[in-house]
Amino acid sequence: xxxxxxxxxxxxxxxxxxxxxxxxxxSSYSPSLFWYVQHPNKGLQLLLKYxxxxxxxxxxxxxxxxFKKSETSFHLTKPSAHMSDAAxxxxxxxxxxxxxxxxxxxxxxxxxKLSVKP
Amino acid sequence: DGGITQSPKYxxxxxxxxxTLSCEQNLNHDAMYxxxxxxxxxxxxxxxxQIVNDFQKGDIAEGYSVSREKKESFPLTVTSAQKNPTAFxxxxxxxxxxxxxIQYFGAGTRLSVx
Numbered sequence: 664x665x666x667x668x669x670x671x672x673x674x675x676x677x678x679x680x681x682x683x684x685x686x687x688x689x690s691s692y693s694p695s696l697f698w699y700v701q702h703p704n705k706g707l708q709l710l711l712k713y714x715x716x717x718x719x720x721x722x723x724x725x726x727x728x729x730f731k732k733s734e735t736s737f738h739l740t741k742p743s744a745h746m747s748d749a750a751x752x753x754x755x756x757x758x759x760x761x762x763x764x765x766x767x768x769x770x771x772x773x774x775x776k777l778s779v780k781p
Numbered sequence: 782d783g784g785i786t787q788s789p790k791y792x793x794x795x796x797x798x799x800x801t802l803s804c805e806q807n808l809n810h811d812a813m814y815x816x817x818x819x820x821x822x823x824x825x826x827x828x829x830x831q832i833v834n835d836f837q838k839g840d841i842a843e844g845y846s847v848s849r850e851k852k853e854s855f856p857l858t859v860t861s862a863q864k865n866p867t868a869f870x871x872x873x874x875x876x877x878x879x880x881x882x883i884q885y886f887g888a889g890t891r892l893s894v895x
Contacts, residue, residue: 672821697883706785706871706886707824753823768814768839769884771823 665690665756669772677780682726682741684775686754689735695757696737697769698728702750710752713737724748749779784808787872787887793895794859794866802857802890804872811877813855814884817841818869827870830855831877859892867894 670685688694695714699707711722718730728739737754754772785806794800804813812831816824826839830849844863849855855874859866869891873884 699886704869704889704891706787706888707873708886709883712883768826768829769824771816771825773821773823 665694665758665770667754667756667770667772669752669754669775671775672773673776673778675778675780676744678746679743682739682744682748682777684739684752684754684777686737686739686772687735688737688754688756690756696728696730697755697757698722698726698737698739699753699755700750701753701774707753710739744777744779746779746781749777751776785872785874785885785887787870787890789890790888792890792892794892795895797861799858799860800866800892802859802870802872802892804855804857804887805853806855806872806874806885806887807853808874808885809852810874810885811852812875813849814873814875815839815845815847815855815857816871816873818871818889824871827857866892868892 666689668687697712698710700710701707710726711720713720713730721727726741728737730737751774753774755769758768788803814829815827818824825841827845828847830836833849833852836847836849846858869889871889872887875884
């Protein structure tokens with residue numbers, strides 16, 4: 664069965680400093696992995712998606728994530744935080760194998776709230 | 782303007798009352814989903830549908846019901862059997878092409894109990 668663990672419930676950084684949001688996954692086959700962002704009282708927006716084409720995935724707003732199979736990790740990074748990055752971030756794994764399989768339902772981590780100080 | 786529309790944005794339920802949350806999409810997606818979000822819990826799947834007139838229970842379906850009479854619409858009813866309905870409800874849709882497999886979300890409905 665697939666699962667995902669976000670290692671920090673809350674991360675606080677200063678504007679202009681790097682962001683690191685940590686995620687570990689568990690999957691019995693090659694997973695599809697995602698990062699979504701949610702601003703307060705809003706829906707979720709896809710930041711980036713890993714589908715095995717490349718281990719370093721670039722997303723929107725300067726975010727990127729690296730898939731490390733040996734560490735079962737998919738950490739989200741950004742070189743320089745902006746005030747508008749303050750939001751909640753969700754690491755997500757799909758229960759569909761990349762080569763086909765089940766319905767493609769998503770399993771969500773519990774979220775990491777990112778605060779950005781001026 | 783394509784996307785997923787959830788209404789209302791805020792909803793209040795009285796004791797013993799059923800309420801229905803609306804979700805409409807014009808993305809021509811086959812699959813639609815309902816999630817419940819509680820603080821610190823992430824999103825949990827309530828129901829999903831991959832085709833018209835068919836739907837499956839997710840992880841927390843008790844106290845909820847859905848219908849899928851049209852491809853564009855997937856309303857969720859929170860019944861009186863749901864004893865703790867206060868939460869943020871999110872609807873999503875996706876193609877059933879597993880290679881693409883991206884879910885697009887609406888803006889959510891916040892349900893509170895009076």
